Amino acid sequence: MRVAAIDCGTNSIRLLIADVDGGVLTDVHREMRVVRLGQGVDATGKFSAQALERTFSATEDYATLIRSHGAARVRFVATSATRDAQNRQMFIDGVRARLGVEPEVVSGDEEAALSFAGAASVLPGLGAPLVLVVDLGGGSTEFVAGNHDGVQAGISTNMGCVRFTERFLRSDPPSAAEIAQAQAAVEDQLSTVLGAVPLAEADSLLGVAGSVTTITAQALRLPRYDSGRIHGAVLPAETVIRACTELLEMTREQRKTLPFMHPGRVDVIGAGALIWRTVIARLVVLTAGRLNSVTASEHDILDGIALGISQQD
Numbered sequence: 001m002r003v004a005a006i007d008c009g010t011n012s013i014r015l016l017i018a019d020v021d022g023g024v025l026t027d028v029h030r031e032m033r034v035v036r037l038g039q040g041v042d043a044t045g046k047f048s049a050q051a052l053e054r055t056f057s058a059t060e061d062y063a064t065l066i067r068s069h070g071a072a073r074v075r076f077v078a079t080s081a082t083r084d085a086q087n088r089q090m091f092i093d094g095v096r097a098r099l100g101v102e103p104e105v106v107s108g109d110e111e112a113a114l115s116f117a118g119a120a121s122v123l124p125g126l127g128a129p130l131v132l133v134v135d136l137g138g139g140s141t142e143f144v145a146g147n148h149d150g151v152q153a154g155i156s157t158n159m160g161c162v163r164f165t166e167r168f169l170r171s172d173p174p175s176a177a178e179i180a181q182a183q184a185a186v187e188d189q190l191s192t193v194l195g196a197v198p199l200a201e202a203d204s205l206l207g208v209a210g211s212v213t214t215i216t217a218q219a220l221r222l223p224r225y226d227s228g229r230i231h232g233a234v235l236p237a238e239t240v241i242r243a244c245t246e247l248l249e250m251t252r253e254q255r256k257t258l259p260f261m262h263p264g265r266v267d268v269i270g271a272g273a274l275i276w277r278t279v280i281a282r283l284v285v286l287t288a289g290r291l292n293s294v295t296a297s298e299h300d301i302l303d304g305i306a307l308g309i310s311q312q313d
Contacts, residue, residue: 002028004071005305006062008095008103010038010081010138010162011268012210013055015062016302017069020310025121025303028069032210033058034264037091038081038139042163046087052094059098066099073309076103077301079111080139080160108156111135111301112142116151118304119208119297122231132202134279135300136211136272138162141189141279143197155196157189161211161265161272169271173251179274186278200286205293208300210265211272216296217260219243225260231298237280240294244277 005016017029035054041047059076066074076095082088082105095103106114115135130152135142137160144154168174168182193199207216216230219239247255248270255266265272283291 001073001310002069002071003306003309004062004066004069004074005302005309006059006074006076006099007302007305008037008055008076008078008082010041010079010140010160011036011264012138013037013058013062014302015065016306017066017071018306020306023121023307023310025306029065030302031062031065034262036138036162036264038084038162040166041081041084041139042166045084047081047085047091052091055091056094056098059095063099074099074101075305075309076101077111077114077305078103078105079301080108080137080156080158080163083108084139108140108142109154111140112144112154112156113151114304114308115142115208115301116144116146116154116304117307118300118302119206120146120150121303121307122297122299130198130201130203131206132197132199132204132283133206133208134212134276135208136160136276136279137209138268141275143193143199145197145199145202153197155193157193159186159189159275161268161275164271164275165268169274173249174270179248182271182274183278186275187282190279190282199283202283202287202291204295205280205283205291206295206297207276208297210262211269212276212296213298214261214265214269215240215243215247215273215276218247218258222260225262227298230296232295234293234295237284237292237294241277241280244273244280247273248277 007014014032018025037055133144139160
């Protein structure tokens, strides 16, 4: 079956057209555009007209691609920013008119489950007894613990690279005071996560989404963005933490010069890096150093959406 999945987040909108056979995805077309749908939503509670227009334009292009590739089923999933926006009906109506399907505004719990399903689809047998998948997005970050039996526990938190850039890291580069305030906010969120997910029991850590893969590219010192080298890369925790600190402390002009940096991530990767290094450092402490490496995955909620389409009656 050929399916088309769209993941519309706070920062980017992504399309996957894939053939599904026996629960295995074969990519036909995969694309990402930074539209910043959630720009200003944290402060205003509403989508701006400009953000909606950027997103609708990308949706129209995706609709054309879906038709040209002959996808039999289509699913459009919207996440954090759409959950928060008071004028989400304008977004829903606009997507429906352009794509011909009803966009689904999923809950944080469902977003977490889809992220785990997508990541697990390419993990060889989920070898570790308990895998912690962290999906670091633009408006929210999901923490999901699971194994070969599926999701064991999960939670969605209101922290992400766009939300925390707008809320805390306004200077270029961020000031020490801004960084301290943002880090304290991450620690507060992690205290909530600890009540829902057994972080200290995690045997392996898998990070997904654009902030994580960009940080991995920095840690690997890649001369260009190379999905083949990023996907499945296992790096020491201290190496990833160092890369996070480098990106956080750079100016935006310095980030622009990095050969793997997507232009749409230049202004928000600092917040993503701060969140990721705080999460990793806390996990190292919680596991008494037992968890000392980080794996990056290019497969995430988008793959989970596509797999879910094929399983519908």
